[in-house]
Amino acid sequence: MKRxxxxxxxxxxxxAAQMRSNMTRSTLTALGVxxxxxxxxxxxxxxxxxxxxxxxxxxxxxxxxxYVTQWPWKPVDDWWNYRDRKRIKTEYAETxxxxxxxxxxxxxxxxxxxxxxxxxxxxxxxQVDNVFVLGTTSDFTLTSTIDCKEGRFxxxxxxxxxxxxxxxGYDVADALFPAESPIDKxxxxxGQLFKVVGVNSRQGTFLGLFSWDSMVALxxxxxxxxxxxxxxxxxxxxxxxxxxxxxxxDELTGLMRRVRGLQPEQKDDFSINEQQAFKSTLDPxxxxxxxAGLFITGLSLFVGAIxxxxxxxxxxxxxxxxxxxxxxxxxxxxxILLQFLIESTALCLLGGFIGLTLAFLLCLALAAAVPSFPIxxxxxxxxxxxxxxxxxxxxxxxxxxxxxxxxxxxIALRYE
Amino acid sequence: MDxxxxxxxxxxxxxxxxxxxxxxxxxxxxxxxLRGVSLQIHRNEYIAVMGPSGSGKSTLMNMxxxxxxxxxxxxxxxxxNVAEMDDDELAAIRNREIGFVFQxxxxxxxxxxxxxxxxxxxYAGIDPDTREEQAAQALIDVGLGDRMQHKPxxxxxxxxxxxxxxxxxxNKPSIILADEPxxxxxxxxxxxxxALFEHLYQRGNTIILVTHERDIAAHARRTVHLRDGLIESxxxxxxxQVQDRHEAIPV
Numbered sequence: 001m002k003r004x005x006x007x008x009x010x011x012x013x014x015x016a017a018q019m020r021s022n023m024t025r026s027t028l029t030a031l032g033v034x035x036x037x038x039x040x041x042x043x044x045x046x047x048x049x050x051x052x053x054x055x056x057x058x059x060x061x062x063x064x065x066x067y068v069t070q071w072p073w074k075p076v077d078d079w080w081n082y083r084d085r086k087r088i089k090t091e092y093a094e095t096x097x098x099x100x101x102x103x104x105x106x107x108x109x110x111x112x113x114x115x116x117x118x119x120x121x122x123x124x125x126x127q128v129d130n131v132f133v134l135g136t137t138s139d140f141t142l143t144s145t146i147d148c149k150e151g152r153f154x155x156x157x158x159x160x161x162x163x164x165x166x167x168x169g170y171d172v173a174d175a176l177f178p179a180e181s182p183i184d185k186x187x188x189x190x191g192q193l194f195k196v197v198g199v200n201s202r203q204g205t206f207l208g209l210f211s212w213d214s215m216v217a218l219x220x221x222x223x224x225x226x227x228x229x230x231x232x233x234x235x236x237x238x239x240x241x242x243x244x245x246x247x248x249x250d251e252l253t254g255l256m257r258r259v260r261g262l263q264p265e266q267k268d269d270f271s272i273n274e275q276q277a278f279k280s281t282l283d284p285x286x287x288x289x290x291x292a293g294l295f296i297t298g299l300s301l302f303v304g305a306i307x308x309x310x311x312x313x314x315x316x317x318x319x320x321x322x323x324x325x326x327x328x329x330x331x332x333x334x335x336i337l338l339q340f341l342i343e344s345t346a347l348c349l350l351g352g353f354i355g356l357t358l359a360f361l362l363c364l365a366l367a368a369a370v371p372s373f374p375i376x377x378x379x380x381x382x383x384x385x386x387x388x389x390x391x392x393x394x395x396x397x398x399x400x401x402x403x404x405x406x407x408x409x410x411i412a413l414r415y416e
Numbered sequence: 417m418d419x420x421x422x423x424x425x426x427x428x429x430x431x432x433x434x435x436x437x438x439x440x441x442x443x444x445x446x447x448x449x450l451r452g453v454s455l456q457i458h459r460n461e462y463i464a465v466m467g468p469s470g471s472g473k474s475t476l477m478n479m480x481x482x483x484x485x486x487x488x489x490x491x492x493x494x495x496x497n498v499a500e501m502d503d504d505e506l507a508a509i510r511n512r513e514i515g516f517v518f519q520x521x522x523x524x525x526x527x528x529x530x531x532x533x534x535x536x537x538x539y540a541g542i543d544p545d546t547r548e549e550q551a552a553q554a555l556i557d558v559g560l561g562d563r564m565q566h567k568p569x570x571x572x573x574x575x576x577x578x579x580x581x582x583x584x585x586x587n588k589p590s591i592i593l594a595d596e597p598x599x600x601x602x603x604x605x606x607x608x609x610x611a612l613f614e615h616l617y618q619r620g621n622t623i624i625l626v627t628h629e630r631d632i633a634a635h636a637r638r639t640v641h642l643r644d645g646l647i648e649s650x651x652x653x654x655x656x657q658v659q660d661r662h663e664a665i666p667v
Contacts, residue, residue, distance in 0.1 A: 003541025010538050017526045325522040328483060329583070330511020330539040332504045409483045413518070 011339040015346040018315070026347060029311040033351025033392065034358065036301030041359035041385050043297040045377055047290040054279075054286055056203070057211065061275040064242040065143045066252055068092070068235040072271035073278045085269045086260070090115055090220060093137075093235045095259050096252075107248035108255075109238040112139045115223055117231040121168075121216065122188040123176040131172055132215040133189065135223025135231075143236045146212075151183045151198035154219055158197075162221020166194040170202040171213040192226045194218060245274060301388070304351065305396040312344045312400035323404055324412030337405040344397025345390055352389025356382060427459025430590050430622055431480060436489030436499075437645075438475050449475040450486070451645035457591070457624065462617045464625040464633035467642035474595075476642060477626045481516060481593045482509045494590060511539050515584025517594035521576045523568040523583075529555060530564040533583045540587060554582040558612060574605035581612060591622045598632055610635045 019026040067073070070085050090113035100108050115135040121128050138159035140146070146153050146167075154165045166187065173182045173196075182196045203212045223231075239248040249272055256270055316323070323336055363377050438450040449472045457463060467473040478484040479491065482498055485506070491498045493509060501509065510516075523532050533551040542550070555564055558578040568576050577597060584592050594613065598606030614635060617623050627633050641648040 002543070003539075006538050006541060006544070021526055321522065322524060325518075325524075326535070326539075327507065328481070328510055328516045328522075329536045330507050330587075332507045332539070334504075335539060410478050413483070413522075 007335050007338055008342070011342040012346065014339055015343040018343055019346065019350070025311060026350070029307050030347055030351035030354065032304030032307035033301070033348050033389065034304075034355040036297075036304035036392075037352045037355030037385050037389060038359045038362070039297035039300045040294065040388065041356060041381060042362060043293045044381050044384065045359070045363055047293055048378065048381065050289060051286060054282060058275055058279055058282075059145070061278065062144055062238075063275050064239045064245070065274070066237045066239060066245070066249060067273040068237065068252070068256060069271050069273055070234075073273040074281050082271075088233050088235060088270060090135075090224075090233050090235070092256070092259050096235065096237065096255055099255055099258075107240050107244055107251050109240050110139050110142055112137055112143050112236045112238070113220055113233065114140070114236060115220065115227075115231045115233045117227060119190050119227070121172060121176065123182075123185060126176045126178075128172055128175045131189075133223070133227070134215060134217045135220040135227070136217060137220055140217065140236075143238050147201045148198040149201035150181060151196070153198055153217070159219045160221070162219050162225055164192065164194045164218075164222055165197045166216050166218045167198040167200065168196055169200050169211075169213045169215045172216055173199045189216070189218075190226055192222075194222075245276075249274070301392060305348075305392045308344050308347055308393065309396040309399060311347070312340055312397050313403075315343065316340060316400045316404040320407065320412050320415040323407050324409050324415065327407070327409035328413060333405040336407075337401045340401030340404050341394055341397045344401070345393030348389045348393030348396070349386070352386055352392075355389075356385050359385075427461075427622075429456055430459050430494055431455065431457040432490070432492040433479070434490040436479060436486035436491055438472075438479065438484070439487045449645055450479070452489070453642075453645070453647055455640065455647065455650075457622065459590070460617070460620050460622055461638060462613075462623045462625070462636045463638040463640060464627060464636035465640050465642065466627060466630075466633050467648075468628065470644075471642040472645040473626060473628075473642050475645075477593065477595055477624075480591075480624060481514055482506045507539075511536055512587055513590040515581075515587065515589040515592040517577070517580050517584050517592060517597045519596035519599040521568070521573075521580045521600070523576055523579055525568050528565050528567055529560060529571070529579045529582075532568070532579055533586050536583060536587045551582075551586055554586040555579070557585065558582045572605075573601050574608055577601060577605075577609050578612065581609075581616075585616070585621075591624055592616065593624045593626070595626045596628070597625070598627075598629070606632070 061067075068088055070088055071082050076082060093111040093113035096108075096111035100106055100111065113136065117133055118130045119133045121131050138154055138156040141153050148167070149170065151167070153167050154163070157163075158165050166189070168176075168182060168187070176182065176187060177185065182199055185196050186193045187196060188194075200212050200215075237248075237252055239245055241248075252272055253268065256272070257268065260269060262269065323331075326336065360377060433453060433455045435452045435454050436450055437448065437452055440447045440449055451472075453472070453476060465473055465476060475484070479486055482493065482501075483506070485491075485499055485501065489499065493513060496509075498506070498509065516522075524535070527535075530548065530551050533554050534547050537547040537550060552561075552564060555561060558581050560575060560578050560582065563571060563575060563579075566575075568579070571579065577600075581592075581597075584594075592613075597613070598609055601609060610632065613623055613625070617637075623636070625633065625636050633639050636653075638650070638652045640650050
């Protein structure tokens with residue numbers, strides 16, 4: 001064991017000396033690994049970022065909220081079975097709330113109706129088109145994390161009275177009010193004036209997934225009064241205990257069947273969705289992006305590894321006589337194998353370290369240039385790329401190191 | 417062999433070779449490099465192996481140095497059967513029992529004298545402190561106490577060969593196997609190296625010298641001539657004869 005340790009230390013020394021004396025060659029060879037590691041690391045960062053972006057967008061939905069909708073949140077083959085379902089009405093929320101308040105030990109907290117459509121918003125000379133306009137009640141804050149940068153969400157009184165007030169998203173505020181505070185200003189939506197009472201803090205958008213930033217919310221009463229077009233409605237129900245989502249789902253299904261007046265033999269004509277269901281349809285997409293991306297960038301690392309293998313073969317050839325001498329002095333096969341494996345690993349580690357540093361700087365630059373792109377440079381990634389470097393070194397060095405260890409000392413000593 | 421040939425008492429047998437052969441397959445034909453060689457080498461002998469090229473001299477040296485195993489025959493090194501050892505066992509024997517001195521020195525070019533001499537000790541698994549101490553002592557023994565931190569390219573040919581000899585000695589091997597140790601040196605430096613071998617012999621080392629030069633072989637106490645894979649002659653000189661020679665050369 002001790003002997004093995006001395007051999008390892010000795011091999012590292014040789015590797016360092018070898019790299020120093022063949023500076024140009026080592027640098028060029030390491031370059032292959034540097035590029036490979038940069039590619040893989042950046043892709044890893046991007047994959048991490050995509051994942052974070054998904055999760056962030058998912059968080060908007062809330063993990064303790066059930067969504068009663070006409071269409072399920074998953075791809076369906078038998079769309080005709082859903083098309084003719086009765087629409088979900090916002091009034092269901094009131095009915096549900098009445099029942100919930102009378103049911104002891106219920107798993108449900110509150111039902112919140114929402115309606116939405118897309119409209120333009122104007123203020124002064126500024127206009128934003130296709131804004132997601134959401135009509136809801138003040139209970140909405142219970143089902144979704146609303147964090148107001150300025151002002152507040154509309155109150156229960158405003159909600160019940162259907163007041164002309166609005167809470168606007170970060171990007172909407174930014175476009176309409178580039179230089180002033182939007183609070184208490186009157187914006188024009190669909191020809192109606194609404195007073196801005198709150199501005200949401202920035203959430204960030206990702207891959208066109210839903211974001212509060214480009215949304216406005218106003219009381220449902222006002223929404224129904226002024227927007228008569230084709231709006232989408234659903235009812236959101238907050239669950240008391242998120243570990244009992246399934247029980248809550250069953251309870252809600254029962255309630256909704258009563259609301260819809262369904263006979264026992266009739267099938268559900270509504271869908272109850274949760275964040276998890278949405279996630280499970282998106283996860284395969286996320287995973288295949290990750291897999292494809294890492295595979296393609298992995299190819300560049302593979303090319304780098306071939307470079308290392310090549311140079312290790314050259315090194316073995318050049319130092320055949322040295323190998324012979326070492327064997328004559330008592331180096332065993334294992335010793336020689338170890339020496340060349342460590343040399344190729346050292347090259348890969350060097351490349352990996354430089355590559356990682358460059359990738360880190362590139363990430364900083366990218367984050368500064370494109371702030372909306374979610375970049376996630378983690379310790380795990382650093383460790384992973386170092387491990388990848390070591391494995392690359394071991395794999396690419398193995399064939400040459402093996403051939404070196406098998407050299408016949410007599411022939412190796414005679415080699416000129 | 418007659419007892420009267422030896423002035424010194426004979427030590428125990430280190431190398432015992434009996435009827436070894438070595439065949440090389442070269443393409444279609446088989447070359448018989450050794451055709452049945454028997455040889456006994458005792459502790460503290462100074463023996464020269466001579467022969468023209470193609471005589472099997474190098475092959476015998478590879479056998480003696482445990483770099484290769486015979487095709488047939490018996491080879492015992494300190495009573496251990498070498499003929500059937502695997503690569504790693506041979507490596508261990510070379511490491512502990514044999515000190516190699518090569519014609520081309522075979523030093524690691526980027527390592528200092530001290531690190532070169534330490535090398536066999538690393539393979540023997542000696543700890544760093546002891547290693548350095550022993551390597552330094554070996555260098556002092558060959559008169560290079562002031563050249564420990566020099567790299568081979570900062571040393572003269574004679575000094576390089578001294579480093580190589582120190583490296584051969586550092587593990588206190590049973591035999592020192594020198595293959596044309598003066599072949600790359602001028603004659604004056606060559607004589608200095610031979611004087612060093614003589615000194616090592618006087619101190620009790622066993623030296624096997626492989627050479628084709630009569631002058632060099634003349635330093636040894638016993639000369640084995642090879643021809644066509646067989647031992648042609650095996651002469652033992654008295655110490656007297658060699659000493660006369662040494663007195664003639666100013667060291």
